[in-house]
Amino acid sequence: MYELRMPSLGADMEAGTLIEWLVKSGDTVKRGDIVAAVDTDKAVIDMEIWQTGVIEELIVQPGERVPVGTVLALVRTEGEPQAEPTAPEAAPTPPPRAAPPPEAVPRPPPPLAAPAGPAGAALPGRGHVTPWARKLALELGVDLASVRGTGIDGAITHSDVERAAARPTPAAGGAAGFRRASPRARKLALELDVDLDAITGSGPEGAVLAADVEQAAAQQAAAGATPPAAEKAPPTAEERAASMRRAIAAAMARSKREIPHYYLATQIDMAPALDWLQAQNAQRPVPERLLYSVLLIKAVAKAVAKVPEMNGYWQDDRFQPGEGVHVGMAVSLRQGGLIAPAIMDVQDKGLDQLMTELRDLVARARAGRLRGAEMTRATITITNLGEQGVDAVYGIIYPPQVALVGFGRISPQRTISATLAGDHRASDGHRGAIYLNTIDRLLQEPASL
């Protein structure tokens, strides 16, 4: 049985939160498939599995934060017999196996005031209802439209259903756990983020009306009410920003502590490259235009052929060359923070493909949906601060990489400052200088890039 564990998705990551499983028990997966979304403190990452097999059991639940190395799921690999079903754990949530189809459980009488969505459909405006919750709702006669979901993205979990079933209704004649409220009240409750169950209705037989919901929302806002006890309250924007800051702090402090940095700088004449680019873009349709960054990226990758000790990792007391040139791009996030995902195998890609991949990477970095490989596989990184108007950037290497190439702004003379931060354990200034000069020479022949 293969144990899928919480991976380390960046320097100094200690724990991650499982956001969502993208597979379920019984699914076949192959090496490289994305199986889950994991929240590190820096971003939500699409986590891949590097084993082929069949998902046997999902162990960690969405919303749980676990240390790196924790077993998230079990995967049966080829040749293994199917495991005996294990006894349910003592934890309140049984393993989420696909819910067996509901047997002959009588449907509860249609709720009096609200339109009932069919039990099997996704509810409009809500996140998802877990299969277990759906089954329980049928068995306990709970109207899902009246249940407030406390799972990720408002998903209704089985505990929400149990809570709804257990709650006594003040309204006489209501079905167990069913809260009578007008359709407009229900809709408003969703929109205004108000707990229907907590409201006393002023309508006939205690039904909750829209006005009651509005009033409750106003009171909630005035009192600065905290959201109902969620199984895992999602972090606020401030909390995310703070934990990203901490993650960056840890990585950068470690880098400066452990890596003996040396710095080199050179001025590169960008006139040939910029002229070439201008001519190219004048002929290209808008969606195919190139940014000068792709020229820099390609030059950085190609120069590795001349000085391979710039590309790879310092681990176990020695330099380990990267298998390909996976160029990390430092992307600043609009809400604050920095992330440096990699474009893989740049040495083999043409400028058009690099441009497409760069745009996609930056978009996903800013939207917070990067993949595990992008976060961990960069073999060298570029930081391009030209647009912020600084002349040069003397950066900090991302461990365990051994080099960081920095680019500053394009000067009025159309030159650019290129810097190299090098790990003195892996390379010396002499080799670093050759590397920078190679980048310079490559940029003089943009058509060959």
Next chain:
Amino acid sequence: MDKATISEAVVKAITTVAPDISPAEVEPDTDLRAELDLDSMDFLNIVVALHEALQVDIPEADYPQLTTLSAFTDYLAGKLG
């Protein structure tokens, strides 16, 4: 095409490319690069979005003129006639 429609299209392109920017923040004279922190990647994406929305081609040479929403609107109004 009237200026109001063009202006709306520009704001829409900006807020789609940078979803953290609200339409209200894009005032006619707000400097797009300096105040809204849009970089050349964002700018290119905006140009691409406008190309799709309005079928208009903006040559690279003209980018430096497009500093604010009103500059953009006037420029596009000229191109679209």
